[in-house]
Amino acid sequence: MKKTSLKDIAEQLGVSKTLVSLVLNNRGNEKGISAATQKKVKDLAKKLNYNPNQMARSLRLGSSKTIGLIVADISNVFYSTIAKNIEEEAAKQGYNVMFMSSLEDPEKEAKMIRLLLDRGVDGLIISTSFKGRDEIHQLRDGNVPFVLIDRYIPGVKTNNVLVDNYQGAFDMTEHLLSLDLKRIALLTISPSHLSTMKQRISGYKDALRENGIPVNNKLIREIPHDSICESMERTLQELIIKKNVQSIFFLNNNLTKAGLELIHKFNLRIPQDISIASFDDIDMFRFSYPTITSVIQPKEEIGRYAFNVLLNRIKNIGNSIEKQQIVLPVKLVIRNSCGSFLKKVMNDLVME
Amino acid sequence: MKKTSLKDIAEQLGVSKTLVSLVLNNRGNEKGISAATQKKVKDLAKKLNYNPNQMARSLRLGSSKTIGLIVADISNVFYSTIAKNIEEEAAKQGYNVMFMSSLEDPEKEAKMIRLLLDRGVDGLIISTSFKGRDEIHQLRDGNVPFVLIDRYIPGVKTNNVLVDNYQGAFDMTEHLLSLDLKRIALLTISPSHLSTMKQRISGYKDALRENGIPVNNKLIREIPHDSICESMERTLQELIIKKNVQSIFFLNNNLTKAGLELIHKFNLRIPQDISIASFDDIDMFRFSYPTITSVIQPKEEIGRYAFNVLLNRIKNIGNSIEKQQIVLPVKLVIRNSCGSFLKKVMNDLVME
DNA sequence: CTGAAAGCGCTTACAG
DNA sequence: CTGAAAGCGCTTACAG
Secondary structure, three states: OOOOOHHHHHHHHOOOHHHHHHHHOOOOOOOOOOHHHHHHHHHHHHHOOOOOOHHHHHHHHOOOOEEEEEEOOOOOHHHHHHHHHHHHHHHHOOOEEEEEEOOOOHHHHHHHHHHHHHOOOOEEEEOOOOOOHHHHHHHHHOOOOEEEEOOOOOOOOOEEEEEOHHHHHHHHHHHHHHOOOOOEEEEEEOOOOOHHHHHHHHHHHHHHHHOOOOOOHHHEEEEOOOOHHHHHHHHHHHHHHHOOOOEEEEOOHHHHHHHHHHHHHOOOOOOOOOEEEEEOOOHHHHOOOOOOEEEEOOHHHHHHHHHHHHHHHHHOOOOOOOOOEEEEOOEEEOOOOOOOHHHHHHHHHHHO | OOOOOHHHHHHHHOOOHHHHHHHHOOOOOOOOOOHHHHHHHHHHHHHOOOOOOHHHHHHHHOOOOEEEEEEOOOOOHHHHHHHHHHHHHHHHOOOEEEEEEOOOOHHHHHHHHHHHHHOOOOEEEEOOOOOOHHHHHHHHHOOOOEEEEOOOOOOOOOEEEEEOHHHHHHHHHHHHHHOOOOOEEEEEEOOOOOHHHHHHHHHHHHHHHHOOOOOOHHHEEEEOOOOHHHHHHHHHHHHHHHOOOOEEEEOOHHHHHHHHHHHHHOOOOOOOOOEEEEEOOOHHHHOOOOOOEEEEOOHHHHHHHHHHHHHHHHHOOOOOOOOOEEEEOOEEEOOOOOOOHHHHHHHHHHHO
16 A cells, blocks of 8 residues: 555645645645635545655755764664664654764765765764864765764864763872872773873873872773774783783773673782773673772763754754854762772771 | 755756766666766766765655664663664665664654654664554554564564574573572563563473472562662562572563662672572673673674565565564573572582 | 656745 | 645656
């Protein structure tokens, strides 16, 4: 059974498609179409289960009520939580979302942007793997509003919804120092140009400096995002055995998870043998043993803001091309993965 | 700058749109268009950065190269992993995917199906919250191929990609029994009509029966999917204190996570005080302490199969409307969350 | 070898 | 109050 179209309704009723369209778009009164006719049209539309073909509508209107979402990896709960909130917010306004995972590959990302643009999306939300202004250029050419989430591109002024990476890393580092953990290894993830990583590294370094601890670059290691497990094992062995670190600060949830797995494998106790901290919290960290101290990012808010900033742009298209920069605060949650055994015992005594 | 269209190219070259379209769709040779002309067209298309408007193309062709994906909750790693694999597989064939989260609400799901159908998707992949054949009916009316993943609707013969829920639950239950854990509580999630839950419950019951243990329905509890935490606390207290259960088998990852959190809160030791098993594995279970024994579902394969079954349907549309039923095997991974303390010590001795 | 025309299903400016 | 017509950007059957 074919879908019913405007024409079907018009023919059965002996009226024009114009009239049917007007009525169904609730412009009947405005156009002074008689109540009786309106009712006839609406009744038949309902009876035939009519729903307008959105493709035709989009083509005509030049707006598809669809937005595109590109993230590094939709299966990472950080992104999928953002995605869910974007979806919810979008649905409220009648927008749909198409998603794609770029896997941190700028070329793939560029293709995806083209693809989405060709499909006529009204806007784009991207956690970009792009490095510089050249790549972002084609986005501008697309003439479609976009907002960059999670990461920004230095020197490119555009709509951003970010998180206070610097402060989060700074606070966490100070927390570790306050526990007398001075040899803090920092594990970052490739690609190294990511603004998130750069900001977190700065926060870490500044916290050390402000506390009079010299930064030891040998304690800062980058793990390739596409071979986390293998590199992590080597790196951890080196840091723990050769560098004698007391604590490890992992800069994203995948790193933390891989690190945890290995630390257990090495039979090291947390936090007695080694302290662990994570940037980006996942729910399991609340009830793993021990629970993991981490920096919580407001994933839900990122998603909601991202869509609403985008919607503003979509609606104002043409006029004020003012850029919105939003930096959301993060939260340090202290759980049980940090602090030496001794310190812990003392704390417990004080508590009682 | 407006996007360039076929017309732009045709006008600049002084040829017809027909010719340009033919050349760009690589039908130039077939239609015997001179190599020189073809080159001219292709060069200009490249220079103007031409990409066909997919909305127009879809409207004309009646196929959008887009599929819709509806799951209960895209932020659940079970679904987001499936989504990622669907996306990858779809991309290989030039398909895009739009996703939506139904939140287990059949009405919402019905609306989403309409929405997606109106957008002209070529097919649908759904982890449905529908209960019976009536609801699935409108899907059939949509005249668009679809495949149901994870869950099926009893009595409705259609394309399915499922997992061997019965066997997984059966095996896990036998595993617990083999550890001499006979009072096994089973925690299921609402809505209770879900085929996944029914099959897992059957597997559990049959395993008990086959081992001569009577099924105690008081040990089977359903937790509402939208208020897991609150109900879990009450339920767990009752089961552990009043019912004196030795082990708890959680039937999805959200239940397991919520359960773990509470068990820690109660200061119970796993597995010394209580054994824990999970249907559906998440990566954290590999390195939580203790590691969690669970039934692994082949999420990646579910996604890949789902898309490919759908693609078959899309391509054969009209001819053989044969239904494909795929049931993927699951895997029991024994880790450290089950077995009494005593038993464990004995095992360790035997091992040495 | 190439082009004029129809049509996918809508919406809207224009005319009466 | 209502309708004929144009047009969004494509593809394709038909004609020459």
